[in-house]
Amino acid sequence: MRFGSALLAVASLAATVKGFWLGDVAHQGLAPFAGANYPVFRNVKDYGARGDGVTDDTAAINAAITAGNPCNRGCTSTTTTPGVVYFPAGTYLISSSIFPAYFTQLIGDAGSPPTLKATANFAGFGLIDGNPYYTPVLNWMSVNVFFRQVRNFVIDTTAIAPGTAATGMHWPTSQATSLQNIVFNMPATGDVVHVGLFIEEGSGGFMTDLTFNGGAAGASMGNQQYTMRNLKFNNCKTAIIQLWDWGWTYAGLSINNCQVGIDISAGGSSNLNVGSVTLIDSSFTNVPVAILTAWTTNSVPATAGSLVMENIALNNAPVAVKGPGGTMLAGTTGSMTIAAWGNGHRYTPSGPAQFAGAFDATNRPGALLSNGRYYTRSKPQYENFPASSFISVRSAGARGDAATDDTAALQNAINRAVAESKILFIDYGLYRVTSTIRIPPGAKIVGESFPVILSAGGFFNDINNPKPVVQVGSSSGQQGQVELSDFIVSTQGVQAGAICIEWNLASSGTPSGMWDVHVRIGGFTGTQQQIGQCVKQPGNAAVNPNCMVAFMAMHVTRGASGLYMENVWLWTADHDIDEHLNTQITIYSGRGLYIESENGPFWLWGTGSEHFVLYQYQLANTRNIFMGQIQTETPYFQPTPNALVPFPPVASLNDPDFRASCAGVEGNCAAAWGVRVINSRDVSIYGAGLYSFFDNYSTACSTFTAGQTCQQRITSIEGSSSNINIYNLNTIGTREMINRDGARVAWFADNVNTFASNVAVYKSG
Structure with a gap:
């Protein structure tokens, strides 16, 4: 397959660009929980660094990093004090x-x-x-x-x-x-x-x-x-x-x-x-x-x-x-x-x-x-574009304060950037949206230190009528390309019907790309899904309805194709990252990454999907999938409750029906699949870490001495699937490493490794 170069011609601009746009654009990023004067962006030269190769710039650089008192020595973790420290x-x-401080980028x-x-x-x-x-x-x-x-x-x-x-x-x-x-x-x-x-x-x-x-x-x-x-x-x-x-x-x-x-x-x-x-x-x-x-x-x-x-x-x-x-x-x-x-x-x-x-x-x-x-492609940094090629969402009226409804302002900024062939710059902030944000073909969006698009309200809270928070392409199979980098999609409060990202776009020629675009659900300030609302309760199988926070992390629909994903982490938080002890929480998200594209191709380089109730990765009726060192974790609360609740299986989404598939199966069967492949072909996984560390918040199940009893099964190949290749599959806490049509293929004790069990090569028959 042949691929084009960048989506925008840069030759006419290169001669006029004298510096990197990141140092030239206005920086209006707002950290809403860090104080009004907190500096998200810092240029080291504004703090005394010379960059002349003679002056000792150590103190000046560290002063730029510590400006505003971000999470540094003695701090456990935080999302409230982001930072971009820029070096001309x-x-x-x-x-x-x-x-570098926690949640700080050096660029x-x-x-x-x-x-x-x-x-x-x-x-x-x-x-x-x-x-x-x-x-x-x-x-x-x-x-x-x-x-x-x-x-x-x-x-x-x-x-x-x-x-x-x-x-x-x-x-x-x-x-x-x-x-x-x-x-x-x-x-x-x-x-x-x-x-x-x-x-x-x-x-x-x-x-x-x-x-x-x-x-x-x-x-x-x-x-x-x-x-x-x-x-x-x-x-x-x-x-x-x-x-x-x-x-x-x-x-x-x-x-x-x-x-x-x-x-x-x-x-x-x-x-x-x-x-x-x-x-x-x-x-x-x-x-x-x-x-x-x-x-x-x-x-x-x-x-x-x-x-x-x-x-x-x-x-x-x-x-x-x-x-x-x-x-x-x-x-x-x-x-x-x-x-x-x-x-x-x-x-x-x-x-x-x-x-x-x-x-x-x-x-x-x-x-x-x-x-x-x-095929590989590095994250675009637009170094050949001047600052005038960028449109700021804050300049376009979005607030990013986690409280204001930014839906209209954010959508208008996206539409304007596409219409003017410019790149949308999402200044740091938490942008609360109450209906779907639509990203059309031609969009190029780059964030400043992981700004958050945060869904909220009743529009996203119907489990029987799920809605996308961010929708790429208006309908499945719409033609075109987009480039998305360095931002997060999340939810606020109860959002049982939220699909964080729906990908409809079909990209031929040059693939579309997602680089460092993450789904982070719960466990941080502004989500209302923290220890105050959803602290863990080991042994309690009752589902707190206030902690049903997402329907699905990402859905790649049937007509979509040509998507390159690099360093994308889909994470339902297991702990409160803004609480000084990293206290564990129990929140419920139904599904991880679901790909049902009829044709592909898709490239997943360095992706992870963690703590979703039904599965972390599911591929159904699809083909032409590359996956490089994927990583999953089963929800820590399972099996109390198990994967039968709180998200009923939806047949049209090919959800696993654990009531049927677990009949007669021993052990903790109704637990989230790490990888499930259904009626798909030409799928190659070059490295996989599928981990199940907990049984009702206890890690006693995850050792070889304990018999790896956290869950019974974790990888499933089903139906007419063919040319399925998995290299270096590593599983933890799971007894049956691979299943084919419900039958056990690989057993943990036959494949003991350092801490995981390992199968170096699996090829489907």
Whole structure:
């Protein structure tokens, strides 16, 4: 399939653009719960930074970050104090770490990325320390650090002596976070001990367009799961050191002139720490050992170190995979392509069968490909457009104070931007809407630090007549393209009939895109769905009708097609993010992401869907779906109540009917599906973490010792589904890992991994 370039011609504008529009537009963002004078946007030069490569700008940058007293040292989490800290082009000399606050974005000029350059005597754990050790533990619990970005920088440690420990960036973090367009420059010669990117824990996450030059390790990382694409490593000793994980998906890696490409040997074969790695559409050039592993046929745990590779180009890479006993897969001093190779347990379609070798590569539909690889497209930053190309919703009359009805003002701003071929800028705020916001073809919308479109009122509260909060395309199959980035859709109060996003648009040629567009339901100030209304009540199966807060997160309708989604998190909150103890809450949202497009194609890079009653992902009567390292969690309250309530199954939506399907099934059967595929074909999942941590708010069920009894089933392939491929499926708390038409395919105890159970390869029959 061939794809066009940007939807707007930029050639005539490029010559007139002198600076990045983000630094030039008026900033009117309102944080309604942080005080009237709280500064959402801060330009570091307004706080004294010079960017001249001579002046020490550390204090000025940190002053910009801490302006308005956002959530920093000792603060648990918050959504009330957002921040965009902007760096114009220049070189910013820093002598100690920069500490981004919670819910704060660090953004450089996208057209001329600024350099953060360490002094020779730099002191700190990362030029950017995203989660500091003020005490022996991280400042923020790494699995609860959400909604933050760093993009458009050069991070330079070359002034620090090669033999002195130095880290470019420390980033233990979690969902709805991203790094984009960052270059890490380190010494390339001598006894180098520098590390570009270091992550030791968390629950990520997404990264794209990173380049690592030099260093002992480009990236040294451990986290539950991650999706990373388009990473380049040049002249590193080791490109990637995988410290630990449950599941990790890499795509589009380019590893050049490194001694080792990816080291997944942590812990050794008797105690492997790396659960699984999925590697696709990547290349190794002048790399003696592409993959270093500790896996053997007797590794402990049984499936730890699972590796799946597909479409990997080798150019002078003599050893493709090296294990404890030597070469497991030979490479070449010339050029070759590994079609598909792996090790671990496979079900094709039955199993388990332990394997280490080649297998049949996925039959990739051409509709999903560009130049032989899966199609990718980075979030547009509109660096070639001047400030005059943007329309502000606040200037158009929207208030964003979480109380005013902004429906008309927001809709008028969208319509005007499309009519004038301009880009809509949603200044930060909480924009309360009482009827559907319609996004027509041609729209380009970008938010400032995750503004929120917040549904409210009776229009969205009829469970028998659900209505979309945001509707893309007026009718299913309407032709056209849109680009949406950096905002949130949510609900306020009781909203039992709210479909947060309905996607009707059919995009041919260039796909439409959603980048860092999230559904966040409940658990934050302004929603009226917090501990004051919906605090958890373990053991109480009664449904509080005031806590029925969404019908569905996102619905892709039958006529829709051509949608690219990147770093999209659909989250029904399990805790109150604005309460200092992160107290758990019980709120009810019916369905996660439902795709029933008849044709596709759809690309889901680094998406997650969590805590919906009936399912997290459901694909019905569809085809041509790519999914890269998806992540799900079952509602913490289930089975008290279970998935039979409070949302009755709707046959026209292909909802699961647990009363019928659970007849005769043992254990906790009526629990939300992680992934359900019905009568669909050409679906490929490159990494999946499907987690069920709780039984009525107790985690005792989620261990191997306890028998993984949180729920009985989590992945279902049904009906005429064909060419369904799942690589590195990791499940927690679930006994039956995969079911086909109700019959068990994979059993948790057969596939024990580090903390999850793992199936490296599943292919439907």
